[in-house]
Amino acid sequence: MLWPFNHFSKPQAPLRGTIDAIYGMIVTQAREPSFYRAFGVSDTVNGRFDLLLLHLWMVLRRFRSAPGAANISQALFDRFCADMDANLREMGVGDLTVPKRMQAFGEAFYGRAAAYDAALAAGDEALAQALCKNVLNGEGMENARRLATYAxxxxxxxxxxxxxxxxACAWTFPAPAEAGRSHSPGVMANESR
Structure with missing residues (x-):
């Protein structure tokens, strides 16, 4: 009798199509023009990158509560890394520089994720301050509060x-303008307490 060698195989990798679809939703939302027109996010490579990180953080945060989603979370983060690597190479960044830039991207994600997690636990104003610092370059607290309401x-x-x-990707992100509009000065700080 043959021993079933696949009994000890690694857990099944998430379907590539699922990961591509989720990552595509994240990228599409991060490119939503109203973030740049109505929220004061700088329409630059850095501004778009920071919105991408914010949306990636939100989705990965949700996957933490899904049973058995560790493989999907890792695959989604790997997809992000592959996209950043491809973008660097497309921009003409040399092979010797790509690993250093990729390390900086990873550090940026983990640093922001830790800051957003801590700020979310500390309350609405803390989240607005973290978003102001990381997404809005320290300018525009009112826009940061609206962005925090959206988040x-x-x-x-x-x-x-x-x-x-x-x-199954049977969901969408909220429209930024509508979600951010629900914030009115002085109300946000009391909403979640």
């Missing part, structure tokens, strides 16, 4: 999606 709305929407719908 909380997006996190709530992601949190309300069941795991099957999440993996």
């Amino acid at each position: 909380k709305t997006a996190l709530a929407r992601l949190g309300g999606i069941d795991d099957a719908a999440l993996l």
Whole structure:
């Protein structure tokens, strides 16, 4: 009798199409023009990168609560890294420089993710301050509060999606302008307490 060698195989990798679809949703949302027109995000490589990191953080945060989603989270982060690598090479960055830039991208993501997690736990104003620093270059607290309201709305929407719908990409991010409009001065600080 032959021993079933596949009994000890690695867990099945997530479907590439699923990862590409989720990552595509993240990229599309990060490119939404209203972030740049109405929220004061700089329409530059850095501004777009920071919005990409914000949306990637929100989706990966949601995957933390999904049973068995560690493989999907890793595959999604790997897809982000592959995209950044391809973008660097397309911009003509040399082979010797790419690894250093990729390390900087990873550090940027993990640093922002830790800051956003801590700020989310500390309250709305802390989240607005973290977003102001990282996405808005320290300028425009009112826009940062609106962006924080958007982020909380997006996190709530992601949190309300069941795991099957999440993996099937049967969801959308909220419209930035509508989610950010729900913020009015002086109200946000009291909403989640």
